[in-house]
Amino acid sequence: MAIAARRIGAETSATRAQILTATEELIREEGYAAVSSRRVATRAGLKPSLVHYYFPTTDDLLIAVSLKGAEESDVQLEEALLSSDPVRGLWQFFKDSSRTAMALEFLALANHRPAVRESMASHSYEMRRRQVAVIDRLIGERLAGEDGCTSAGLTVVLAGIGRAIVLEGGLGVTEGHQDAMDFVDHWLERLLPKE
Amino acid sequence: MAIAARRIGAETSATRAQILTATEELIREEGYAAVSSRRVATRAGLKPSLVHYYFPTTDDLLIAVSLKGAEESDVQLEEALLSSDPVRGLWQFFKDSSRTAMALEFLALANHRPAVRESMASHSYEMRRRQVAVIDRLIGERLAGEDGCTSAGLTVVLAGIGRAIVLEGGLGVTEGHQDAMDFVDHWLERLLPKE
Amino acid sequence: MAIAARRIGAETSATRAQILTATEELIREEGYAAVSSRRVATRAGLKPSLVHYYFPTTDDLLIAVSLKGAEESDVQLEEALLSSDPVRGLWQFFKDSSRTAMALEFLALANHRPAVRESMASHSYEMRRRQVAVIDRLIGERLAGEDGCTSAGLTVVLAGIGRAIVLEGGLGVTEGHQDAMDFVDHWLERLLPKE
Amino acid sequence: MAIAARRIGAETSATRAQILTATEELIREEGYAAVSSRRVATRAGLKPSLVHYYFPTTDDLLIAVSLKGAEESDVQLEEALLSSDPVRGLWQFFKDSSRTAMALEFLALANHRPAVRESMASHSYEMRRRQVAVIDRLIGERLAGEDGCTSAGLTVVLAGIGRAIVLEGGLGVTEGHQDAMDFVDHWLERLLPKE
DNA sequence: GATGAATGAGAATTCATTCAT
DNA sequence: AATGAATGAATTCTCATTCAT
Secondary structure (H helix, E strand, O other): OOOOOOOOOOOOOHHHHHHHHHHHHHHHHHOHHHOOHHHHHHHHOOOHHHHHHHOOOHHHHHHHHHHHHHHHHHHHHHHHHOOOOHHHHHHHHHHOHHHHHHHHHHHHHHOOOHHHHHHHHHHHHHHHHHHHHHHHHHHHHHHHOOOOOOHHHHHHHHHHHHHHHHHHHHHOOOOOHHHHHHHHHHHHHHHOOOO | OOOOOOOOOOOOOHHHHHHHHHHHHHHHHHOHHHOOHHHHHHHHOOOHHHHHHHOOOHHHHHHHHHHHHHHHHHHHHHHHHOOOOHHHHHHHHHHOHHHHHHHHHHHHHHOOOHHHHHHHHHHHHHHHHHHHHHHHHHHHHHHHOOOOOOHHHHHHHHHHHHHHHHHHHHHOOOOOHHHHHHHHHHHHHHHOOOO | OOOOOOOOOOOOOHHHHHHHHHHHHHHHHHOHHHOOHHHHHHHHOOOHHHHHHHOOOHHHHHHHHHHHHHHHHHHHHHHHHOOOOHHHHHHHHHHOHHHHHHHHHHHHHHOOOHHHHHHHHHHHHHHHHHHHHHHHHHHHHHHHOOOOOOHHHHHHHHHHHHHHHHHHHHHOOOOOHHHHHHHHHHHHHHHOOOO | OOOOOOOOOOOOOHHHHHHHHHHHHHHHHHOHHHOOHHHHHHHHOOOHHHHHHHOOOHHHHHHHHHHHHHHHHHHHHHHHHOOOOHHHHHHHHHHOHHHHHHHHHHHHHHOOOHHHHHHHHHHHHHHHHHHHHHHHHHHHHHHHOOOOOOHHHHHHHHHHHHHHHHHHHHHOOOOOHHHHHHHHHHHHHHHOOOO
16 A cells, blocks of 8 residues: 555554454454454454455454554643643643543553553553653652652542543443542642642 | 242252353353363363253353352352441452452453343342441441542542552552552541551 | 263263274374364264264364273283283284284374373383283293393393384385295294293 | 476466475475465565465375475485495485475375375375395395395385384383384395405 | 565364253 | 254455556
């Protein structure tokens, strides 16, 4: 297709992109266990063999999808961290449910596919480091006075609460969510008063 | 779920229990997608047909395991809430990783199996109510002064942070965990000073 | 089927026998590489799944066929060894081409399927021991005078020459075969004169 | 096979040689059934399409490898026959295991691929004729007295015993091998005393 | 001379499920 | 209460081969 580079796995291949998108949709709608070359191919309007041509093993495919998700997530994270209010941006980022269904699937998947696990672990680690670096630069000293909380601790707290709200929301359980969000907002207000 | 429901394979059967245990192990080790009558039977040392005899469909089996897990979780929760220090007990409960791998699998599963989803949703709801009731009775008024946090909000916060620590720990990411735990501990200390 | 025992793999199952026979034919006609559940099933007039039901893996199937061949071979060998002229019987046994095509396939197969290799190795060892025992009892002392040949050495010699004749014959090469057979016959005549 | 045949991929091509070598290794290690353009290409560090470019069909490739093996075998044979002691050289040649794994594969293959079979049959015939010619010139008359053995018969005998030793050795069965070799050595000594 | 893309076929398994006993 | 037999559908993966460039 086209003039561009066309090695297998070339990131420019349209077919490859189609396959990745179809797989993402499939995971989102039916879970990681629904990923099979057949299902993916059907959804992408391609032949199953072609899926194997681009992604010889299912692991390869899943890792590629996880990397794609990681990249998209990175973009959102950077946007949040580079905004005028990085801490609240991060909090919004964690409360954003759009990535969560996928993240949950991949978390579960990581328990069983070592390759996926490694890829996720290293990405999580990098994200955490990036978050901590930005927050530290911004409010490192001020946090120290706050019950001894650190930037690293803060990201864990915000990530945890945000994710809990999204996950439970997915199940239809919402009790206490608004209260928890209000609480975090108040707390951030004390920490970082909006003038 | 009434105890007396007259389904094949009385709930008291030892064989039934064997099957459930084998399934639990399987999910814990290889994920929900690994559950099949064959695999379960092999692990339990039974014939595949027998698994079908007790649990006609895989959904039946998965729901039974999820209910069993829910019951066990309830026991642990009650223990925590009836202890001398219910709030810290709850915090321990949330940080306990023993249920999390399973919970994660079922959370993912819930996205795709409506029956599992309903069962989990109603259980989560009941658990949350129970937690809130106890905490409310204990420190309801004191919480009000705390940035407007409520009992419901508190459970969400503790649940979220605890779960984040467990999930990330499963991936091998631990940065900020100790800090976050220290922070929560300090905060609980201010809220509920141990004499 | 029938009243007899019917565990999977029960040697009495007619279906199992059908599968083994079909596999044997397939190997004989098209080589070990032609063995697949599909091909076997088609030839046996069964469904591929049924082949897997009886022989979960292809190794299982191949080993079963090799054991069956070994048993049949054992019967022929015993017949030869228990005849009035065991040494010449053995020589006939080795020249008999009926087992050779299969034996060749399994020999080649043994290089690549460890399970088959082990099964064949232990059978070959037992056959050799049996041959040596009989010959030793019969003409052990007499052989000693014969250039120092032993019973074990004799079986190797007869087996080798017999097999060479059969293998080359299969290729259509026959030069020197009659000479070699005459030579062995003369030699056996000197060793064991027919009165 | 003329040297100048104008097939795709001149016989002098280094790439062609790489492919043949990779195929040989593959057959030796995993058997003829493991030969596929993919596997060969991977092992040779080439693209599958390139293998097809040189050898349009798998048969073409297998025949080429068999011819190459035949040529190498011819070289060894000539060396043995042109040495100062051609008969013992031939005996060494037959006991040499390095060619046997391949020979066995091709023998099995010959049963199913007519093209391979023809190529092997004519080569075997030529080799036998060459061996007989040399031995005949050397000890033809002397053999006549030896139980009526002929040069042709002798080659069959030596080939058979040598091959038996190598084949059984490959299986791990070695009983009687030393005895058989001693026996042949004694016999050759009587026939062709080393002064 | 070489190669990337694509495809249809088929391999080895695994599975859920049904049925008769 | 339990189980052996059977089956059709899927799943993962490998292959030979073709074609356009």
